[in-house]
Amino acid sequence: MMNKKKICVLGMGYVGLPLSVALSNYYEVFGYDYNNERISQLQKGFDKNRIITEDDLLSQSINFTSKEDCIQNSNIVIVTVPTPVNSDNTPDVSYLEKASRTIGQQFSYIKKRSFRPIVLFESTTFPGCTEEICVPIIEEFSNLKCGEGFDIGYSPERTNFGDNNHNLESIVKVIAAQNKSVLNEIAEVYSKIIKAGVYIAPSIKIAEAAKVIENIQRDINISLMNELLIIFDRLNIDTNQVLKVAETKWNFVPFKPGLVGGHCIPVDPYYLTYIAEKKGYKSKIILSGRQINDQMYEFIVKKVEELSENLLDFPGNKSDINILVLGLAFKKNVTDTRNSQVIKLVRGLTDIGYKVEVEDPLVNVNEIYSYQLNIRNKDKVNYDIVILAVDHDIFINQGYESIKNLISDTGILIDLNSTFYDYDHKNESILYWSP
Numbered sequence: 396m397m398n399k400k401k402i403c404v405l406g407m408g409y410v411g412l413p414l415s416v417a418l419s420n421y422y423e424v425f426g427y428d429y430n431n432e433r434i435s436q437l438q439k440g441f442d443k444n445r446i447i448t449e450d451d452l453l454s455q456s457i458n459f460t461s462k463e464d465c466i467q468n469s470n471i472v473i474v475t476v477p478t479p480v481n482s483d484n485t486p487d488v489s490y491l492e493k494a495s496r497t498i499g500q501q502f503s504y505i506k507k508r509s510f511r512p513i514v515l516f517e518s519t520t521f522p523g524c525t526e527e528i529c530v531p532i533i534e535e536f537s538n539l540k541c542g543e544g545f546d547i548g549y550s551p552e553r554t555n556f557g558d559n560n561h562n563l564e565s566i567v568k569v570i571a572a573q574n575k576s577v578l579n580e581i582a583e584v585y586s587k588i589i590k591a592g593v594y595i596a597p598s599i600k601i602a603e604a605a606k607v608i609e610n611i612q613r614d615i616n617i618s619l620m621n622e623l624l625i626i627f628d629r630l631n632i633d634t635n636q637v638l639k640v641a642e643t644k645w646n647f648v649p650f651k652p653g654l655v656g657g658h659c660i661p662v663d664p665y666y667l668t669y670i671a672e673k674k675g676y677k678s679k680i681i682l683s684g685r686q687i688n689d690q691m692y693e694f695i696v697k698k699v700e701e702l703s704e705n706l707l708d709f710p711g712n713k714s715d716i717n718i719l720v721l722g723l724a725f726k727k728n729v730t731d732t733r734n735s736q737v738i739k740l741v742r743g744l745t746d747i748g749y750k751v752e753v754e755d756p757l758v759n760v761n762e763i764y765s766y767q768l769n770i771r772n773k774d775k776v777n778y779d780i781v782i783l784a785v786d787h788d789i790f791i792n793q794g795y796e797s798i799k800n801l802i803s804d805t806g807i808l809i810d811l812n813s814t815f816y817d818y819d820h821k822n823e824s825i826l827y828w829s830p
């Protein structure tokens with residue numbers, strides 16, 4: 396019997412873990428992460444991100460490890476480390492650099508191999524990063540030349556976590572490499588786990604660029620809707636109605652206004668604008684879209700102030716107003732709160748005096764260190780304002796009435812995703828508002 400190929404997935408996060416699980420049906424997989432706690436949780440069958448269930452974790456064959464020596468004899472090392480931004484919004488490629496150093500060091504310990512390992516990057520980054528930043532580090536630390544001692548490839552992750560219709564196996568996997576035989580090898584691996592098939596990009600740089608613009612396009616489209624919302628609000632026009640009318644035209648693209656968060660869309664645009672600036676071009680559209688989306692929570696804070704005038708006998712006191720915010724994750728049905736605008740919204744409201752409580756059954760609120768949040772007392776009702784900030788199924792399935800039951804008779808429901816917009820709100824005692 397032929398030995399199975401060894402694949403090391405470096406980084407057991409949102410991207411690396413499900414990929415490892417899928418690959419483990421066909422290959423000998425090492426799930427390597429330098430975070431010991433994460434590894435020991437995974438060994439016990441616990442994924443804090445709640446992407447993989449306990450049963451699925453315990454029934455697979457991945458070797459979870461925090462020892463980097465599993466890299467040494469792996470045929471393929473797949474890198475899925477974070478690519479965030481620094482406080483000045485420049486790309487933080489330190490995770491990619493560290494991973495490249497580790498790989499290079501581990502490769503250097505093997506003096507002779509019967510195969511040429513492939514290092515395959517999945518992290519989102521700017522065009523040129525893989526070949527111009529990561530490869531030289533691997534070469535330096537391994538003492539090997541790319542294309543001679545090891546090969547390189549790139550395959551961006553495009554999964555939309557929390558959305559069962561767009562998961563690992565159902566999204567076309569873009570692959571790129573420096574030569575055809577590497578491409579064939581990568582294609583063979585991904586073809587096993589991805590039903591939608593692979594698409595070969597002409598080069599690594601093109602694949603990097605394509606990934607980053609997918610998220611930029613989404614960011615810009617949402618920012619346009621957000622700007623329209625701000626304008627129509629001043630004109631006293633219902634944005635939802637405007638969009639419904641406009642969408643009857645065949646080529647009107649149906650985007651909605653909203654709070655943009657997460658580790659990808661608010662971050663990736665800065666990767667491209669950074670490299671553009673290095674080449675002497677200062678972005679106009681991409682950065683202005685970012686600016687609008689980044690400040691959208693402030694618009695909601697102002698809207699709450701404006702609407703809550705209905706509740707107060709002026710001059711009233713904001714500290715008499717109890718607000719419940721439902722949902723903290725950056726989008727529906729995920730546990731992830733990275734760059735969540737809802738947390739900024741809570742802070743904005745609290746800073747100007749409102750009493751704000753939060754509830755999100757998918758999120759471990761105590762683990763959010765960026766801001767001290769007040770968790771809802773389970774049985775408390777009669778809130779003056781409820782903000783349905785994230786349309787998790789777990790909230791929506793409770794039904795409109797049960798959300799309304801949390802609000803005092805003359806209170807306000809702010810439905811940020813327009814989930815209940817189409818309901819008849821005319822005869823309600825509460826005030827309903829959605830963007």
Ligand SMILES: NC(=O)c1ccc[n+]([C@@H]2O[C@H](COP(=O)([O-])OP(=O)(O)OC[C@H]3O[C@@H](n4cnc5c(N)ncnc54)[C@H](O)[C@@H]3O)[C@@H](O)[C@H]2O)c1
Nearest residue numbers: 406407408409410428429430475476477478494518519552
């Ligand atoms: N999460 C998504 O929905 C998504 C979707 C598409 C693309 N991406 C991209 O994929 C990449 C990974 O994102 P993620 O959400 O999985 O990140 P994550 O933070 O969930 O996971 C990264 C993991 O890598 C580990 N790690 C970091 N450096 C390491 C090193 N040198 N050695 C070993 N382990 C290391 C961390 O401990 C962590 O567990 C990013 O570039 C992101 O932009 C993510």
